[in-house]
Amino acid sequence: MVWTKTLKHTALAAVLAGGILLLGGAPTARADSFDSCRRNIDKWEDRLERDIHRHGEYSRQADHDRHELGEARESCERRFGDHWRDRDDYVHDGDRR
16 A cells, blocks of 8 residues: 555655746747747858859749748748747848838
8 A cells, every 4th residue: 555655645746847848948948939930041042042043033943942942931931930930031032122
């Protein structure tokens, strides 16, 4: 009887400790996810620029990169709303004059 009571207390303590660790890591996970979202967009912007330089403005490669860049931006916007972008650095393709 004492053995099962001790086992239940140990299991309860482990579950509580795991919950605390899980909730404590949530802000860090969001920041990492936010940064990875920005890095993914930066990667596709760089590839688009490179492929435009190599293959031309309306090449198949540049069109693919534009599509992937749009997908990356939509994904970030779905996850974070408008807060994912740094407004000083971000210029949407349609906003250029």
